[in-house]
Structures are given as C-alpha cells and as structure tokens.
Amino acid sequence: VGQVFASSVEEGDHGSAIFSIINTETVPFSIDEVTGIISTTDNLDRENRDIYHLLLTVQDVAPPPHFNTTMAIVTVMDTNDNPPVFEDELVQLTLSELQTVNIGFYTAVAVDNDLSPYNSTEYFLAEDTTGFKIEKSTGVLSLTTSLNYETQQSILLEVIAKDKNKPDIYQDILEVNITVLDDNNTNITFPSNFPLQYDISED
Secondary structure, rough: EOOOOOOOOOOOOOOOEEEEOOOOOOOOEEEOOOOOOEEOOOOOOOOOOOOOEEEEEEOOOOOOEEEEEEEEEOOOOOOOOOOOOEEOOEEEEEEEOOOOOOOOEEOOEEEOOOOOOOOEEEEEEEOOOOOEEEEOOOOEEEEEOOOOOOOOOOEEEHHHHOOOOOOOOOOEEEEEEEEEEEEEOOOOOOOOOOOOOOOOOOO
C-alpha cells in the first residue's frame, strides 16, 4: 500500500522508530513496526468501503520513549469486479396485439455497482429470438413484426445483460413473459355473393 518514515535527533538505537496502527475499529491493514510499510490483511471491496483513515503512531526506544501520531488516508480504487444484475429474474407483461411495431414497450435495466468506466452494460436477446429487438445500449424492447392473438397468446423472451468490458465473464439473464391480449381486429364480412336476392310470393 505504502510506507511511512520518521526521523529522530537521537543517535544509535535510541533513534530507532517503532510503528503501529492504533485505530479503535478493525481495519484490513497492518504496518511493519520496523520499516513502516503498510500492507493489506484482507481483500478490499470499494463497493462496501472506498476510503480508510489509518491512525498511525511512532515511538522511539529511548528511555523515556517519545511518541508521535499521524493520519494516513487510503483510497480504494475501483476495478471491474461486479456483474450487471437485474432486480428480478422474471417480469410479466401484457401487450395488445395492436402494439405498434418499432415502438418501445419495456426497458430492461441491470445495475452494475462498479464505477465508470467499468459499469457499462449492453443488452441482447437470445439468439433464437424472432419478432422482437432490443436496443443494445438502453435495453428498450420493441416489436419487429405485429402480434397476432389468434396464432400466439404468450411469448417468453430471454434478455441478457453483459458487462461491456468483460462480456464473457460478467452477465445476467432476465426472462420476460408476455401475454398477448385479444383485440377485436377481425372484420365481420358478408358472403361474397352479397347482395342476396330473394323471391317471395305476395300471398
């Protein structure tokens, strides 16, 4: 992590310094009491905590010992270590069979807790998907062909959110279950031989 130094006017062993961390809370750091080198003692996670204030003390070995303290501020830098995550695994939608083609009807949103530029997410549909498309950068779903209740009443889509920087490692899947609503869009027609003609007796 880093190294701290101290100087003393004392000569010989009396000028030797002993370093220590005296935080009252447990911190994932240690310091070499002789060299002053600060090291980590556990894995760090910026999403849980991004800054530490280490209270350091140094003392010499002269009798009586002299003490001094200082503060070391450790900032945890971000790395791309989080996948995009959907809030739900499955969403239920209803769509009219009259839904307009190429007009968005739902936006899929996955959250990546990394900082920019590591939190960029791209959206895809399963390779065998037909009749739908998704905007790669926004997650907006829309139709590419019209729906027809008479031929298909329900549709299951698979939306895939991928980390733009590590798409093969970090990704999540959302299932979108669409119920197609029937609309009265079938015209009633008269027989092809209309107008009909009938002959009736006046009696």
